Amino acid sequence: MMRGTILVAGSINMDIVNGVQAFPAPGETITGLGTAYHPGGKGANQAVAAARSGCPVVMLGAVGTDLFGKSLLASLSEEGIKTEEVIIKAGSSGMAFITVNSSGENTIVLSPGSNGLLVEQDIPEDRLNQAGMLLLQNEIPWPTNLYLMEQAGKRGIPVLYNAAPAHKLTAVVLPLIDTLIMNETEAESVTGEPVANVNEASHAASLLVSQGVRHVVITLGNKGCFYMDDEGIAVHQPAFEVEALDTTAAGDTFIGAYASALHKAKNRLSALLYASAASAIAVTRRGAQSSVPDEQEIELFLLQRINGQGGMSV
Numbered sequence: 001m002m003r004g005t006i007l008v009a010g011s012i013n014m015d016i017v018n019g020v021q022a023f024p025a026p027g028e029t030i031t032g033l034g035t036a037y038h039p040g041g042k043g044a045n046q047a048v049a050a051a052r053s054g055c056p057v058v059m060l061g062a063v064g065t066d067l068f069g070k071s072l073l074a075s076l077s078e079e080g081i082k083t084e085e086v087i088i089k090a091g092s093s094g095m096a097f098i099t100v101n102s103s104g105e106n107t108i109v110l111s112p113g114s115n116g117l118l119v120e121q122d123i124p125e126d127r128l129n130q131a132g133m134l135l136l137q138n139e140i141p142w143p144t145n146l147y148l149m150e151q152a153g154k155r156g157i158p159v160l161y162n163a164a165p166a167h168k169l170t171a172v173v174l175p176l177i178d179t180l181i182m183n184e185t186e187a188e189s190v191t192g193e194p195v196a197n198v199n200e201a202s203h204a205a206s207l208l209v210s211q212g213v214r215h216v217v218i219t220l221g222n223k224g225c226f227y228m229d230d231e232g233i234a235v236h237q238p239a240f241e242v243e244a245l246d247t248t249a250a251g252d253t254f255i256g257a258y259a260s261a262l263h264k265a266k267n268r269l270s271a272l273l274y275a276s277a278a279s280a281i282a283v284t285r286r287g288a289q290s291s292v293p294d295e296q297e298i299e300l301f302l303l304q305r306i307n308g309q310g311g312m313s314v
Ligand code: ADP
Pocket: 182, 183, 184, 218, 219, 220, 221, 222, 224, 225, 238, 239, 240, 241, 242, 244, 247, 248, 249, 250, 251, 252, 254, 275, 276, 277, 279, 280, 283
C-alpha cells in the first residue's frame, strides 16, 4: 500500500537543552538546572517521527565538520533513516539552544550552521524520483525549498510543508503545497490574520484554501488542531488530555506522524487522530527526538483513550 519513500529535506541540529526554574529577564544571569544534548532540528525530528511510525524515510540535508556532524548522522541511521545523501559542509552543524522552564514551556535560539548552506545542487534527482511524499519545513534556505516543491510538482509527488519558522507565502507558492501544516503563531505570520482559537484558525485556513492549498492543518497546542480542505471539509480535533512535561517537538511529532499516517493510506481524519495521539504522548516526555513515540505505542494509546480499554479487547 505504501508507495515510495517519505523524502524529508530539512534541518539536522544538535539541541542543547537547559532546564531553568523561570526564564531569565533581559540582562539577567540565572543558574540553570542542568544541560542535555539531544539530536534535533525540525527536519530530523519529523523524519524520526515518520520512521518510528513504520515508514521508509530518506533524509536530505547537511551537517557540519564539527564534533556533532557524525553523531547526528549516526543517530538518524539508528532509526533506520537513509542518510547516504546528507551532505557534509565545512563548519558548524546546526544547533538549537533550548531553555525549558518548570511549566514545560520553552524558548529556542536557532543557529542554522550547515543547514543554511544546503543548495539545489545538493539534491539528488533519483531520491526525488523514488519519493511517494515530500516533507519540508523552513529551516533550510527558501530557494532550496522552492526548487524541491517545483521538482515534486513536476513528478506528481504531494508536498507537505510545515511553514516553520514562518514567513508570508506568495500566491505562486501556495498551489505547490498539497498540505500546509503550522501552529498558531506560524498561521498568523503566513496569513497576516490573528490565530488564537478554533474560529480564527478556521478563518485563516479558509483564506489559504481559497488561494490554492489543498489541505490546511493548524495545530493549536492543548486546544488540539484544525483541519480544512478544498472539498469543504472542516474539522476541529481536540487534544488528548495528558500531563504536559515538555512541549519541545510536539509539532514535529504531530507532523511526522501525520505524514506517516497518510503514507500508509489512512484517511485524513484518522491521520489527524493518529498525529494527535503521537504528539500527546510526546509532550509527556522530555527532549525532542527522545520523546517521539513509535507506532505500537500510538496504536495502544488510541485503543486506551478511544475504547477505554487496556488494549486487550477484541
Ligand atoms: P508546536 O510544537 O509547533 O508549537 P503545538 O503546540 O500546536 O505545536 O502542538 C502540536 C500538537 O501537539 C497539537 O495539535 C496537539 O495535538 C499536541 N499537543 C500540544 N500540546 C499538548 C498538550 N498540552 N496536551 C496534549 N496534546 C498537546
